[in-house]
Amino acid sequence: MAAQSLTAAVLLLVTTVSSHLLASTATQDPDDYLNAACNATRYPSLCVRSLAGFSRAAAPENPCLWARAAVVVTAVESERVGGYLAGLQRGGRMRGRRPRAALADCVECLADAVSELRDALAELRQLQRTTFAWQMSNVETWVSAALTNQDTCLDGFAGLQGNEAVVSVITSKVLNATHFTSNALALVNRLASTGGTT
Numbered sequence: 001m002a003a004q005s006l007t008a009a010v011l012l013l014v015t016t017v018s019s020h021l022l023a024s025t026a027t028q029d030p031d032d033y034l035n036a037a038c039n040a041t042r043y044p045s046l047c048v049r050s051l052a053g054f055s056r057a058a059a060p061e062n063p064c065l066w067a068r069a070a071v072v073v074t075a076v077e078s079e080r081v082g083g084y085l086a087g088l089q090r091g092g093r094m095r096g097r098r099p100r101a102a103l104a105d106c107v108e109c110l111a112d113a114v115s116e117l118r119d120a121l122a123e124l125r126q127l128q129r130t131t132f133a134w135q136m137s138n139v140e141t142w143v144s145a146a147l148t149n150q151d152t153c154l155d156g157f158a159g160l161q162g163n164e165a166v167v168s169v170i171t172s173k174v175l176n177a178t179h180f181t182s183n184a185l186a187l188v189n190r191l192a193s194t195g196g197t198t
Contacts, residue, residue: 043182050183051066063187079114081110082114102157103170117146117184127196133192
């Protein structure tokens with residue numbers, strides 16, 4: 001059900017973005033806008049790869065569309081990782097009380113992160129010029145909270161003995177999700193800095 005709602009969110013974003021196709025006489029390559037947006041992130045290569053599918057469909061000069069797209073792909077990635085972790089939990093792959101507790105906490109942290117990203121996306125979909133600063137403050141708070149939850153998940157596995165192979169896979173997947181979230185936060189901050197004038 002949750003995966004279907006995120007898939008619907010992606011389709012809605014693509015539909016919305018497609019409705020903003022360039023009607024202007026701008027001759028700049030849409031990929032130039034994507035590269036410029038991603039240069040504001042900590043992980044620009046990941047940013048370009050994850051958002052490339054939106055570069056032709058969007059009014060690419062609009063930072064709102066990049067922020068929304070980044071939050072969508074981040075929510076999808078976080079949900080994917082959370083699903084993987086929940087599967088590990090159900091399968092009893094972690095041995096020992098502390099590792100199992102760390103995994104359970106991590107599953108909860110990722111679920112919270114996905115919820116926060118959905119809240120951020122909902123707010124981004126209804127931005128108004130008159131309440132822009134307040135709304136963007138909310139979005140920044142939610143995306144920051146999602147990143148904190150992902151970091152908290154990683155902290156739970158620090159120094160664990162045993163289960164090294166499983167822990168290595170978990171930390172790799174969660175760390176990658178934090179990179180998505182960091183990029184989304186950078187693009188949200190970039191949008192916030194416009195003051196709603198785009």
